[in-house]
Amino acid sequence: MLEPLFAPSVQHTLDLIGIFVFAISGALLAVRKNFDVFGIAVLAEVTALGGGLFRDLIIGAVPPAAFTDLGYFVTPLLAALLIVFLHPQVERIQLGVNVFDAAGLGLFCVTGTTKAYDHGLGLTQSATLGLATAVGGGVLRDVLANEVPSLLRWDRDLYAVPAMVGATMVVLCIRYDALTPFTSSLAAITAFVLRLLAMRYHWRAPRAWNRRSTVREE
Amino acid sequence: MLEPLFAPSVQHTLDLIGIFVFAISGALLAVRKNFDVFGIAVLAEVTALGGGLFRDLIIGAVPPAAFTDLGYFVTPLLAALLIVFLHPQVERIQLGVNVFDAAGLGLFCVTGTTKAYDHGLGLTQSATLGLATAVGGGVLRDVLANEVPSLLRWDRDLYAVPAMVGATMVVLCIRYDALTPFTSSLAAITAFVLRLLAMRYHWRAPRAWNRRSTVREE
Amino acid sequence: MLEPLFAPSVQHTLDLIGIFVFAISGALLAVRKNFDVFGIAVLAEVTALGGGLFRDLIIGAVPPAAFTDLGYFVTPLLAALLIVFLHPQVERIQLGVNVFDAAGLGLFCVTGTTKAYDHGLGLTQSATLGLATAVGGGVLRDVLANEVPSLLRWDRDLYAVPAMVGATMVVLCIRYDALTPFTSSLAAITAFVLRLLAMRYHWRAPRAWNRRSTVREE
Numbered sequence: 001m002l003e004p005l006f007a008p009s010v011q012h013t014l015d016l017i018g019i020f021v022f023a024i025s026g027a028l029l030a031v032r033k034n035f036d037v038f039g040i041a042v043l044a045e046v047t048a049l050g051g052g053l054f055r056d057l058i059i060g061a062v063p064p065a066a067f068t069d070l071g072y073f074v075t076p077l078l079a080a081l082l083i084v085f086l087h088p089q090v091e092r093i094q095l096g097v098n099v100f101d102a103a104g105l106g107l108f109c110v111t112g113t114t115k116a117y118d119h120g121l122g123l124t125q126s127a128t129l130g131l132a133t134a135v136g137g138g139v140l141r142d143v144l145a146n147e148v149p150s151l152l153r154w155d156r157d158l159y160a161v162p163a164m165v166g167a168t169m170v171v172l173c174i175r176y177d178a179l180t181p182f183t184s185s186l187a188a189i190t191a192f193v194l195r196l197l198a199m200r201y202h203w204r205a206p207r208a209w210n211r212r213s214t215v216r217e218e
Numbered sequence: 219m220l221e222p223l224f225a226p227s228v229q230h231t232l233d234l235i236g237i238f239v240f241a242i243s244g245a246l247l248a249v250r251k252n253f254d255v256f257g258i259a260v261l262a263e264v265t266a267l268g269g270g271l272f273r274d275l276i277i278g279a280v281p282p283a284a285f286t287d288l289g290y291f292v293t294p295l296l297a298a299l300l301i302v303f304l305h306p307q308v309e310r311i312q313l314g315v316n317v318f319d320a321a322g323l324g325l326f327c328v329t330g331t332t333k334a335y336d337h338g339l340g341l342t343q344s345a346t347l348g349l350a351t352a353v354g355g356g357v358l359r360d361v362l363a364n365e366v367p368s369l370l371r372w373d374r375d376l377y378a379v380p381a382m383v384g385a386t387m388v389v390l391c392i393r394y395d396a397l398t399p400f401t402s403s404l405a406a407i408t409a410f411v412l413r414l415l416a417m418r419y420h421w422r423a424p425r426a427w428n429r430r431s432t433v434r435e436e
Numbered sequence: 437m438l439e440p441l442f443a444p445s446v447q448h449t450l451d452l453i454g455i456f457v458f459a460i461s462g463a464l465l466a467v468r469k470n471f472d473v474f475g476i477a478v479l480a481e482v483t484a485l486g487g488g489l490f491r492d493l494i495i496g497a498v499p500p501a502a503f504t505d506l507g508y509f510v511t512p513l514l515a516a517l518l519i520v521f522l523h524p525q526v527e528r529i530q531l532g533v534n535v536f537d538a539a540g541l542g543l544f545c546v547t548g549t550t551k552a553y554d555h556g557l558g559l560t561q562s563a564t565l566g567l568a569t570a571v572g573g574g575v576l577r578d579v580l581a582n583e584v585p586s587l588l589r590w591d592r593d594l595y596a597v598p599a600m601v602g603a604t605m606v607v608l609c610i611r612y613d614a615l616t617p618f619t620s621s622l623a624a625i626t627a628f629v630l631r632l633l634a635m636r637y638h639w640r641a642p643r644a645w646n647r648r649s650t651v652r653e654e
Binding site: 057058059060119120121122124125128129139143146147148149151152153154160161204205206207208209 | 466467469470471472473474475476478479489493496498499500503504506509519520521522523579580581582
Binding site for chain 3: 280
């Protein structure tokens, strides 16, 4: 069992911030897809809580935190409400949303990895589940909105790699017994900054060998 | 632990009716999408059992009822068989199907909520999970059929709200120690009638503020 | 508790072969959809491990084997790497891939059924879960790639039926106390050969009564 990285109240606040910014991204997609207010709320909830829900089902932590902590459930509703009334303004500050989403990504890959390790998974598996926690909500969001998950698309800026780097840093710290609030914050910040850089410079992952952009996407 | 609301055999019969009508809606969509008979059976099973399966995974009731009670598994197959041979007739009585589907919605939001509360979830979470039980199968059906879930679309009559009202009535009854076969039947019937009214008068939920129908759906 | 069918090392090798060939099919679809290398790796993992993950969640075997056995996790990555560099060659030997995929189908329906029975499910439910183990990864693959699952489409050669036959043979052997390495191999081989025949002779399942091919697929 790892020592708690942060004071529980700090951890909880960080979680709620991550949930809020992911919920914003879900609600915005729902508005773009022309869903009604319930669709907006559902997509906000799924985006914010889906990754953690998947993690908790895998490690057998049922009922999942999303269904035991009322704050986890209410926060996405507040985000949805905000977007229902303010979506033109929020879209105009899309950059700000992306920055918050990057912060959520950094945070979730760290907390997901440590929680998985706490439940007895190996180091590689913990990092994988941390990655899944960070990106899972976005994948569910896109599947429900009937779109190809942006995680998988070659024409989107790098998203998985920053989370992979953050999760890897955490398991290396665990391996060498160096996981402290400082090092785990460093891992989260590294993932956060890498994601910001990927957006700023449009870093993209290569596709399969010999695959040129002349190949039309189906 | 709540007292069982109904005699077990009554409860079981109600469950099977709910499963049957949801399976009909899944099988009909499969026919419209031109799936083969196995696709029809799969979509019937997923629509009928998906919501309860999700609920059971969340509350840790594994193996889920869908995999322990043979009747739950066979009923959707019968519905699929019926639709394979009689789909033109059933489509003609679409109204009847919708009425049964509304009955399933009312029933599942009540039983889902009480089962979640029985497994130790809080009141708000129990209502949420009851809602998810009622609408989850339909969402899975639409995802597998590669369509935008009709739950999320603004151009469909209200579906989530009746289930939310029913689930809320149940948790209020639990809160004030008034959950009896009578009050829970009342909750199911309220959800059922609200859904019928929503279909009859084409009640729809609003979309995001400033979102006009001139905005084309992507 | 059933006796282990094969020596553990034999069983494990067979599992890894099944995982590898399913991962190939996921990675190939990802290349066709023009995903980047991370998308290819994700789709390979999901296709290879999705069916077993679903089975383990249903029977409550958490954390699932996919997250405890490092070989299960690494094998799809190797398959993805292979496809990234060699996809034109592999597509040319599509027949070979299909043969391996059929082998994975036969194998997974047998191991999925026996594992489900070992965890206390009834015979029918065990066969159903064995079928879900065999086809589940492919369904998840198609959902993530935003395509109608080929399992459900009438214009694809039979896929579910061979797995159903294999799983049914296994539960009949269990029922009559005749499950041995020989009979379970026979079940896997029967499923394998049936799938090969279905591909060779383009066996297809019927659609709903009165449904003609003049009906355009939506």
